[in-house]
Amino acid sequence: MTKEEARRLVRKEKKQVSQEEIQQGSKRIIEKLMSHKGFSELEAVYCYVSYNQEVETKDFLYTCLKLGKRVYVPKIINGNMEFCHLRAMEDLKTGYQGIFEPADTIISKETEVFMVLPGLAFDTSYNRVGYGGGFYDRFLQTHVFKELVKVAVAFDFQIFEKVEADAYDEKVDQIITPTKMI
Numbered sequence: 001m002t003k004e005e006a007r008r009l010v011r012k013e014k015k016q017v018s019q020e021e022i023q024q025g026s027k028r029i030i031e032k033l034m035s036h037k038g039f040s041e042l043e044a045v046y047c048y049v050s051y052n053q054e055v056e057t058k059d060f061l062y063t064c065l066k067l068g069k070r071v072y073v074p075k076i077i078n079g080n081m082e083f084c085h086l087r088a089m090e091d092l093k094t095g096y097q098g099i100f101e102p103a104d105t106i107i108s109k110e111t112e113v114f115m116v117l118p119g120l121a122f123d124t125s126y127n128r129v130g131y132g133g134g135f136y137d138r139f140l141q142t143h144v145f146k147e148l149v150k151v152a153v154a155f156d157f158q159i160f161e162k163v164e165a166d167a168y169d170e171k172v173d174q175i176i177t178p179t180k181m182i
């Protein structure tokens with residue numbers, strides 16, 4: 001299926017999903033993230049700040065801070081996404097598209113990172129479809145890492161067998177849903 005078809009299907013499902021399902025599903029996903037080998041081994045975490053009907057990441061971010069991980073979240077700067085240091089949840093202010101971003105702009109220089117990615121749709125070959133901004137693709141193509149573990153999180157209705165991918169699309173290493181590790 002095309003990216004647009006996948007986006008349309010997921011947007012339709014998102015309108016039906018209950019707050020309860022989001023909370024429960026996100027809780028299960030966060031448990032799996034916490035017990036991920038890459039998470040224990042890496043001290044720097046790049047994770048999006050959830051909004052709308054995305055997998056909730058606030059509890060995950062909070063726990064990462066409590067554990068003493070170095071935490072960075074996306075901030076759109078001059079049309080590009082960078083990961084900026086998050087000292088505390090209170091540092092977050094409404095930013096691009098109404099998504100919370102750190103008020104200060106301290107761009108990460110980390111090279112060994114555990115990354116938690118959002119997305120609208122994924123397929124079982126690890127392709128990722130987002131809102132269409134190309135922010136993650138461009139970020140991954142312009143930044144070099146010594147070690148980068150890319151784990152996407154999604155609800156089960158966001159997983160398809162095959163979604164068309166373009167040459168510039170960056171794959172993820174793993175996809176975690178409330179019921180599966182792909």
Ligand SMILES: Nc1nc2c(c(=O)[nH]1)N(C=O)[C@@H](CNc1ccc(C(=O)N[C@@H](CCC(=O)O)C(=O)O)cc1)CN2
Pocket residue numbers: 011048049050051052053054074075081096097099118119130131132133134135136
């Ligand atoms: N939580 C979160 N933060 C993120 C991303 C993301 O996907 N999720 N991004 C990943 O690249 C970047 C922001 N990219 C975005 C690109 C487009 C829209 C957008 O058009 N939003 C629509 C509603 C989308 C929907 O809920 O269906 C809008 O606000 O009208 C939002 C974010 C960086 N931060």
Ligand SMILES: Nc1ncnc2c1ncn2[C@@H]1O[C@H](COP(=O)(O)OP(=O)(O)OP(=O)(O)O)[C@@H](O)[C@H]1O
Pocket residue numbers: 003119128129130131132133134135136137138141168169
């Ligand atoms: N080198 C590039 N890498 C990625 N996208 C590019 C590049 N050059 C141009 N683009 C444009 O960026 C957009 C990427 O769209 P795509 O649907 O892949 O984004 P997405 O992965 O859904 O979004 P996001 O990463 O923001 O969640 C397209 O309009 C594409 O033409």
